[in-house]
Amino acid sequence: MDTEPAIKAKELSKCYRVFRSPRGRLLQGLWPGKRRFYEPFWALRNVSFRLEKGRTLGVVGRNGSGKSTLLQLLCGTLTPTSGSMQCRGRVAALLELGSGFNPEFTGLENIYLNAALLGLSDRETNERLDAILSFADIGDFVQQSVKTYSSGMALRLAFAVQANIEPDVLVVDEALAVGDEYFQRKCFNHINRLREKGTAILLVSHSCPQIIKHCDEALLLDHGQLLLHDTPKRVVTAYQQLSSASGDSPWEAEQAQAVQPHTTVRYPENGGAIRGLEILNGIEEPIKLCAMGEPFRLRFHYSLDKPLDRRDLQELHAGCNLATQDGIQITGQRWDPTAEEVRALEHADRFSLDFLFRGGLIAGTYFISAGLWRGEDRRFLHRIVDIDTFKVVEHEPSSTFGLCDLRADAPKLVTC
Template sequence: MDELAIDVRNLSKRYELYAKPQHRLMQMLFRGRRQFFGEFWPLRDISFEVKKGEAVGIVGRNGAGKSTLLQIIAGVLLPTQGEVTVRGRVAALLELGSGFNPEFTGRENAYLNGSILGLSRAEMDAAMPEIIRFAGIGEFFDQPVKHYSSGMMVRVAFAVQVQLNPDVLIVDEALAVGDALFQKRCYQRIRELRERGVAILFVSHDIESVRTFTDRALLLDKGRLAVAGPSSEVVLAYRKLLHDEENRAKQGEIAEHKAALQARAASVEVAPAVAGTGEEEPASIASETSVVSEAAERAMDQSHDGTKFEFGSLEAMITDVTVFDGQNEECTTFYTGDKIKIAVKFVIREDMDKLYVNLRIRNKEGIKMYSWGTFNQDAELIAHRRDGFIFWNQKFRAGEEHTVVFTMDACVLGENFYEVQASLIHQQSMNFADQAILHWMDEAAFFMIRARVDTHFFGGVCDLHMHANLLSDGRAELARGA
């Protein structure tokens, strides 16, 4: 128990929704003998623990209960049921700057905020140089906050919060505002706190940050704890949840379209002599109805093997992912600079075009090193108006098997263990955001990169192919491109 920083047990939160103002008064008068309100439960029976020095991410759709959970842990809200135990001082980065007085300067608001958080005047005097440096807003620090942008306000509020030397740090999308340099400083500061044994709760819609920044994660769905476990697995479950919801919405659209076509067909049968229709229209509509119906039924009936590392609507399926060397031999160990080939074999289950085969490569820390696929190649050809095969235009037929080979002529990755993720995507337009996942496979393959210490040694995650020159006259040599 001494190792626990946060202990949440059977936590639930209820809000009372009154249709009319007088119902609230009637509820008080009847002292609970009758209920004049509706119930809304943003949280239901949540239990989890966070140890000292552990970083735990929380993900979920909007309205899943993430912010409510953090506010209860921070002491802003009271739970309706259950218990929350937090050991030590809490710094909560929730709605940063919301309590600032717009007429006060940044410095005055910093002192006010520090006193609210329990810091003495002497502690704030000592911390003020670091707060000013960290906020990085220059002369605006002594200007009224009403002249600040939202990003400047967040900078000052964050700079004050992290001076608390907390035992528990709660972060709720606080880093979404601010430039890249400020975000870098924030993450660096959070890492320092974690190394000192501070427990961290981290909420973000940036699932890549959750995957790489946290040890474990929680997935909330409709107020309940849906999945808890290693961050990589929870992030995958979250992606699958979003995909399934999108798929159900599309199936609903198909069903509505089918019903509309059937209604049109029925109206033609009732009145076949409508001008300009002839006898061909019922057959045409019936044919379209049949195709849509079969597509809907296949979408509902399809299933895969249920492993936790893959999901998709499965109109096309990945059957194998293999890593080869430059001699086309299967291989799992390479050196920086080697040729590496990754072959993705897949089967088509429904006639289609606009297919996009994609790879992601992650190191063992979960950091995405590279993401690229056939559509990236297509887009480059189209943008530069170069001749070449456009994969996106290829038409595939049900039952066909194909293989796409991705080649790295000279691998630039540094020494590490790497995971290959593969996916088949229906790229509906030339907009990268307009996509539907047919099959996504995590841990599709693995390979190791080693370094030739005697001839090709460098530090970092990739080889930037630098070279060094000794310049006798710096300006002259640089001007000539040395």
């Protein structure tokens, strides 16, 4: 039985020479051994780890911590200053969007070009072509030049090629952040299938939930050094503490990458409208991200074509619901006006409502839908599906999984 690891790094280091001026570079070339005209910059220093076959290793760290340098050393696009990196088998990598693609070639031509760079013959590529085209799912665009592609289409094609060559090692460096939520889910499903077949996966991501969910172990890099190699939850916790202490919070990175829905459906207005939505935290600050267990509120703003009389106001209702990326409705709330609220709205054509949620969501992305209607038979004045999204993340390691957090206590040993 083959017990050799898929990846073995031993005291891996990469140092760059930083010259302050072209003159210094020239002098260094003229007198290489007499004087140093540069400052050494260690992008990576004495990093050692092993990754076994069929396991996924997450790599986290702040910008400039050495993550991309590590992956480039692994893929052979950089040579180490000292130390060694051994990879067994075929390595496929998504380091940069479009790497290995010629923008003037069509998508189909680039499939063959990219596959050839990965060591496949035309015959082997022909055998995999249907699977690649099916996974990429870009239709007739495969016959157009890649320079006309959006970043999402380029990602689809690149990942389809890399994943379908069945590599021994697959490296993914933040590239999936470009894709939509559906394609990300499709990619991770495929990554899990590759892992079950024995492929070793190296995943770099600023998304803490992704690292916890998809990785068996994780590394924390900082200033080119390996700070921690442990379980994903422990590494993510250390990463968040490190980033918070330095003012470079991973929450800010996730906030900047907050998902914008591409599936919004706005139904025709019929006597009223949903004019806006604010997602607020406990102190009423706008957010696109909150931690598990923290309360949040959805503040909807409405308008009516004309003020309603008391009888019509008594039949006025509003509601909202939250759904997962898979379309599963997790929870929702309905507003039925009280007698006091009816009196307050008698001469109003604009109003706002707060829907308060006291936590209960597990880590993930949630889609918000809303409606404004009259009567129990739901005569809609206005309705919007997927009006907005927000993310819930694990601020601390959690043993909760499934669809919701019921605030259960951690399991405890009773007897043995």
